[in-house]
Amino acid sequence: MPEITHGDTKSYCRGVAMGASDVETWFVREVLPLEALLMQYLRHHWPEKSQIEDLRQDVYVRICEFAQKEIPDPAKPFILATARNLIIDRLRREQIVPIEIIADIDLLGLAADTPGPERSTVARDELRRLQAALDSLPPRCREAVALGKIDGLSGREIATRMAVSEATVSEHIDKGMCVLADVLYGEFSVFGKTP
Amino acid sequence: MTQAIHEEPVPTDAASVNASAAAWLRRRQFWDWTEEDQVGLDAWLAESAAHRVAFWRLNAAWSRTDRLAALRRETGETVVGQSKKRFRLIAAAAIALAIVTVAGAGFWFLRPAEKTYITALGGKQAIMFADGSKVELNTNTALRVNFRQRMVWLDRGEAYFQIKHDSRHPFVVMAGSGRVTDIGTRFVVRRDPSRLKVALVEGQAQFDRLNVSSETPKSLLPGDVVIATPTSTTLLRESAKDLSSELGWRKGVLVFEHATLLDAATEFNRYNSEKIIVADAAAAHLTINGTFRTNDVDAFADAAHGVFGLRVETRNGEAIISR
Numbered sequence: 001m002p003e004i005t006h007g008d009t010k011s012y013c014r015g016v017a018m019g020a021s022d023v024e025t026w027f028v029r030e031v032l033p034l035e036a037l038l039m040q041y042l043r044h045h046w047p048e049k050s051q052i053e054d055l056r057q058d059v060y061v062r063i064c065e066f067a068q069k070e071i072p073d074p075a076k077p078f079i080l081a082t083a084r085n086l087i088i089d090r091l092r093r094e095q096i097v098p099i100e101i102i103a104d105i106d107l108l109g110l111a112a113d114t115p116g117p118e119r120s121t122v123a124r125d126e127l128r129r130l131q132a133a134l135d136s137l138p139p140r141c142r143e144a145v146a147l148g149k150i151d152g153l154s155g156r157e158i159a160t161r162m163a164v165s166e167a168t169v170s171e172h173i174d175k176g177m178c179v180l181a182d183v184l185y186g187e188f189s190v191f192g193k194t195p
Numbered sequence: 196m197t198q199a200i201h202e203e204p205v206p207t208d209a210a211s212v213n214a215s216a217a218a219w220l221r222r223r224q225f226w227d228w229t230e231e232d233q234v235g236l237d238a239w240l241a242e243s244a245a246h247r248v249a250f251w252r253l254n255a256a257w258s259r260t261d262r263l264a265a266l267r268r269e270t271g272e273t274v275v276g277q278s279k280k281r282f283r284l285i286a287a288a289a290i291a292l293a294i295v296t297v298a299g300a301g302f303w304f305l306r307p308a309e310k311t312y313i314t315a316l317g318g319k320q321a322i323m324f325a326d327g328s329k330v331e332l333n334t335n336t337a338l339r340v341n342f343r344q345r346m347v348w349l350d351r352g353e354a355y356f357q358i359k360h361d362s363r364h365p366f367v368v369m370a371g372s373g374r375v376t377d378i379g380t381r382f383v384v385r386r387d388p389s390r391l392k393v394a395l396v397e398g399q400a401q402f403d404r405l406n407v408s409s410e411t412p413k414s415l416l417p418g419d420v421v422i423a424t425p426t427s428t429t430l431l432r433e434s435a436k437d438l439s440s441e442l443g444w445r446k447g448v449l450v451f452e453h454a455t456l457l458d459a460a461t462e463f464n465r466y467n468s469e470k471i472i473v474a475d476a477a478a479a480h481l482t483i484n485g486t487f488r489t490n491d492v493d494a495f496a497d498a499a500h501g502v503f504g505l506r507v508e509t510r511n512g513e514a515i516i517s518r
């Protein structure tokens with residue numbers, strides 16, 4: 001099994017130390033568009049589907065902690081290397097998977113380096129994608145999000161309009177925000193090309 | 196990447212971190228948002244990188260759907276009982292757009308970058324910029340934003356600006372002929388039909404008027420208040436502390452210090468459809484101090500009655516104050 005060291009991520013990294021808002025800008029611009037690819041990679045290499053969301057979060061935490069020192073450029077190989085290292089760390093720690101699978105991961109790591117959907121494709125489909133994301137919400141949740149987003153109503157106004165409590169509006173909105181993020185970033189566009 | 200930092204990632208369950216991040220974002224977006232709330236959010240973000248990435252991610256997705264608002268018709272008509280129709284409209288627009296973009300993929304990049312925000316009577320809305328700058332709209336306000344150019348047009352009403360400094364791209368607020376050019380600061384701009392008022396809370400800004408070429412631009416310091424009418428521009432110096440009464444609306448309150456009853460009533464009327472009419476000239480000049488919720492016309496009427504012994508009658512959706 002090839003030994004994987006953290007040194008192999010080093011070669012991707014250029015640039016200078018960054019403040020929190022620069023990291024956020026980089027994260028939103030460079031990392032989030034690759035979330036679908038990352039999720040595909042994680043799903044492929046991690047057997048327990050219920051833990052994928054946690055893994056994704058851990059990958060993001062690692063890369064953002066690193067990015068505070070220097071912004072990795074380009075982002076994609078760095079994200080995938082981080083995901084791979086994380087999975088290997090987890091497998092070693094939890095000792096739930098035989099060692100052969102670790103070797104296998106490295107082979108699959110190459111396959112995951114195929115290009116993701118091009119930005120232009122994503123941009124072209126943006127409005128339809130947003131529409132699809134909105135449509136993916138449960139009806140009442142969608143109504144609350146639409147009243148807030150399209151009509152610009154406040155929480156209280158949404159509650160009045162929907163004749164529900166403010167707490168219920170909060171539940172709808174919170175759920176809507178989480179689902180929108182998953183659909184917009186975590187899934188390949190149904191309209192765009194699949195990589 | 197050092198091994199030491201990442202050996203033991205703090206075990207935090209992504210679903211609950213996401214739920215907290217969503218709650219912060221929702222409160223900031225849809226409910227009254229105070230300085231204390233901001234302090235609370237900053238502290239929560241500072242707690243862990245997991246909090247930060249979860250918040251950034253949800254915020255980015257949420258902001259991305261801002262484009263849907265562009266589909267809103269300009270009439271200010273709202274969605275009541277019409278969401279189906281609205282979604283059909285979105286679908287139709289999406290299909291139309293798809294057809295257009297087949298012809299030219301560059302369309303998205305040429306689309307107008309301007310967005311309009313409108314608040315209703317008594318309404319309030321916050322707009323976040325990608326760089327962390329924030330604009331809060333007060334009641335009955337219309338504001339157009341060009342995010343790319345960092346330019347804002349205040350067509351009517353009042354807005355509070357908290358602007359992140361960007362030396363290459365100054366932030367510009369146009370209000371009629373008045374122009375505020377910001378140099379990283381907090382300020383409030385209020386545009387009434389015949390009067391423009393700019394108050395600088397923090398930082399530095401410049402004010403000038405496009406139609407009065409003889410005037411030199413005024414540099415504003417914290418506490419400075421500019422009042423511009425069609426015929427004059429006046430600069431007042433107050434202490435920045437005294438500006439708190441200008442900013443009460445951000446917390447949903449009106450703060451009166453030695454205000455006449457008439458002025459106070461006029462302020463209330465900016466927020467509520469139930470109008471307060473001061474029907475007695477002498478009563479109009481009584482001065483009051485106090486803090487009221489912007490929508491609590493009753494509390495104001497009670498004070499007028501209880502403190503000054505004035506008569507308050509409610510009829511036809513008006514509260515009429517007389518002796």
